Amino acid sequence: MFNTVDMHCDTIMKIYQSKQQGTAERLRRNTYQIDREKLEKGEYLLQNFALFMDMKETDSPYTTCKEMIQCFHEEMADNQDWISPVTTYEEILTNQKNGKISALLTMEEGAPIQGELKKLEEFYKDGVRMITLTWNYPNEIGYPNAAFFDEQSKILSVNQKGLTKQGIAVVQRMEELGMIIDVSHGSDQLVEDVLTYTNKPFVASHSNARAVCPHFRNLSDSLIKKIAERGGVIGMNYCDLFITEDGSGSLIEGLVTHIKHFRDIGGIDCIGLGSDFDGIPVTQELIDASTVSKLHQALIQAGFSTQELEKIFYGNVLRLYKEVLR
Template sequence: MKIADMHCDTIYEIYERRARGEECGFLSNSLHIDLEKMKKGDYLLQNFALFVPKEDVEGKMPLPEYALRLADVFFSELRKAPDAIGIVKSYADIEENRKQGRMSAMLSMEEGAACEGKLEYLRTFYELGVRMFTFTWNYPNELAWPNRIHLTGLKAGACEPETERGLTEKGFEFLEEMERLGMIPDVSHLGDKGIYDVIAHAKRPFVASHSNARAICGHVRNLTDEMIRGIAQKGGVIGMNFAPAFLREEASWGSPKAVSVTDVVRHIRHMIQIGGIDCVGLGSDLDGCRISFEIESAADMPLLVDAISGEGFTDGEIEKICWGNVLRLYKEVLR
């Protein structure tokens, strides 16, 4: 079964390891994702995020520069294997890669602050190849407010929904411009109010690229049933996240207790019960989280397929979950 995954942080990890003087590349590495692992996992497509850790980068270099440095890693590494994987900017590119037996790689942006509130930067990143864009990461920026996740200090680990502040005026401008360009808005990491703002104002399908169900695991990074319904009604897709803290409440981010691939299936089943079979996809967050279950890397994705099949889903349903829903949305939104 083919795999289309809407989110990973592999490019960030390669860049940061090199910055520490380590050797690391895309063709083969010790990370969750490299070319050989993707081949073993039967990948059709992987979104590679330009993850800009705002609070770590500020004061060291401009955020747009950091994003461009990540993009340079993406292009230089992916072009080392042109016969195996192709960079895509359109749905036609994905189809051409499938026809030629190549996997596809698509750029996304994780942290809207990389644009510094400037639409011209958004358009420039689009020209560069960014086709999916999160409004925030874990900090407020010019575009929107995330839920309050305390990363340090006395409240470290505490999480609170942001129910009053959502998209800013500039955030609404970015939403409109993304839809005009054919860029996919991504509400993962956005606060509760911001997600409802996008649901209310979006005219085209959008995604939560790596978010799970709050009814199954109460972390505020996960989606309420009302959010799931709203995204589904807009024709959107939600990518299942493998981070233990988002799969089961007993697990934690810093030292995750063991979870199981069946926990992923629990979230899938709930999403389908609330939003229907067409709203569920994959957004593993590999290389962006500490995984602690059977899937140790991209090579192990067939284990997820087996687990979904073992829960009684039909071949057609499994196809939609693993890649069909994502490609349906890409076909509708990408130019």
Template sequence: MGLLMLEDLAAEEAARLGVVAAPAEVGGYVSENKLRVFDLHCDTLDRLAFYGDASVPGGFAEHDAGIPAARMATLGDNDAHISLARTAGFAWCQCFAAFIPDVVRGDAAWSLLERVRRVWERELERCGDRLARVRTMSDVEAAWVAGKTAGIFTVEGASFLEDDDAAEARLDALAEAGVRMVTLTWNGPNALGSGHDTTEGLTAFGRVIVRELERRGIAVDVSHLNDEGFKDVCAVATRPFVASHSNARAVCGHPRNLADWQLRELADRGGIVGLNFCRDFLSDVHADSTPDDMLRHVDHILEVAGEDVLALGSDYDGCDVPTWLDPCDHVDTLHNLLAHHFGQPLANKIFSQNAHTFFARLEV
């Protein structure tokens, strides 16, 4: 068998396994085949931005009080769940969220967002040899070929948006900063609507914001939104939307998880749901969720919504994850688990292809 034929077979095998097969050398980087990972949600930027500052709601300073400052100073290498040192072993695309707590509103909330954004910009400059800002799926592919982690800037909790003169300018600023997804609420209410701790749906202003986000090509994220708010998004949305980090309520009854009718709505509308690694959302029984707990969610979502809907939404650095997935470079254990139970092609769709397809769809 000739050398060219062997190379063709190797490329076919790489495609089957869902890994990136880059040229031997690209910009000085010697490439190797890597598992593709596309994660829709993490809170790592907040942990870095608010380290040691107890004045910021959310508990980040208290949670990380025992970690030396030097180990929470950069995305490059740290004691958080996610670092570039750990993602380097994969072809990884990470949605890095700026989480804004419910209790902070308006200008104060915008100031927190800007603080997280400055950390994001700092890390892009500091770690430019390992991290690339991406807006499009072609950008993601280019980052992977260059051996870099692809980073998408997102927002969790839009309490900085209020029905005033600043709203439109702030939406424009999000788009200019490369934000590709906005979670409308966190657990409580804001000017757009209500999270799962309450029962009210979207406000009239929130309905307007859904359309304005769509107009700017920013994905509407319904994770944390309560059931009435979800219905309101269905009524007003004209483009596919996403639940970036939610599981199946039929498997674990936490209200942050999605009911079957919501999973079917996402499927019908070309949306996706990111599988959340949070222990509380995986099991009502096990304090440290097991692989079987995860498989039950995957199996149920596949049965209800089909194989094109499920993606990854780890919630790394925003929750306690199972020990077998901590830290992020253990995620290949999950891929092996899914491949064993559902086959390699479906594992690859969950790990990267479905998210990639969703964002490519929004570019049209």
């Protein structure tokens, strides 16, 4: 038996799109990587559900995000017999006691708040408790690594921009509110700026180790150490391109290699899970949420202790949620 806490998936985006298209995909049962049966087979305690929209595919990120929030709450109402939304650590424990999976609402792409603290507070009232500050485009909050990566040379520029003046105000207000700052996708400088202008632990909800796989979406050893020293947690992303340099080989063996590296660099307390299910290509090794026990078993075979596995699969994330969420 084990419990699974996953800091990132894009399932609500897929369900929202399916409703727009008039198809019948729902959270209870669908053809995606996360639904009731898959979560229950994966022994999930909590799943973060991200509100994601590509800024180039919507005329109004704010409006699209509000519609996705409505979609999330409709799904929660339709599935209240087995899953329930949470905004605090205590609610997670209550759901566990009642035999329910917890759902934490997050936002991937800070553009919907338009750099405005009033909109940030509005989304907090809507139940959003984590914000990935940027996706792959600059926004009012800051800059992503994608903006500083040269596709031809495969070099990530060291001359970067991080948080904007508005972005500094946003992350500081997030701390005051009890919202979790998420630096996945952010530029290296953005992570440094978050470290400079905030005090509490934060996350990189779905990022791996750049020293193991040199993709700009992964974190440098220096940043891994600094996030870990702050008490932060980094969720392992199951996307093959972030695991091995050419996206080939064993996905699970690659993830074990990343997890070992994180343990060596930042310590066991900085490691969590952030699958990115329904936002990444489907692979046969970890086809959906029901197969996460394969990773658990591989880590046992790699010599990880029961205590270490508990920290990776749920303990580290819950510790941070207990400290930050309000």
